[in-house]
């Protein structure tokens with residue numbers, strides 16, 4: 001009887017550890033996503049835009065196609 005109780009508590013402990021570990025892994029994944037969404041400054045209008053939404057041209061990030069064209073016109 002006592003052994004059965006210990007086994008149930010032990011299994012519950014393992015499940016808790018696995019759940020806690022998975023939660024921490026999710027947290028790391030969220031941090032990775034934040035890094036890819038880093039804010040970059042548009043060289044034309046100095047507006048900060050998320051890297052994932054910016055237009056990449058010649059190693060620079062532009063907030064819109066308009067700013068990209070304005071930069072080329074100069």
Ligand SMILES: [Zn+2]
Nearest residue numbers: 042045063067
């Ligand atoms: Zn811009």
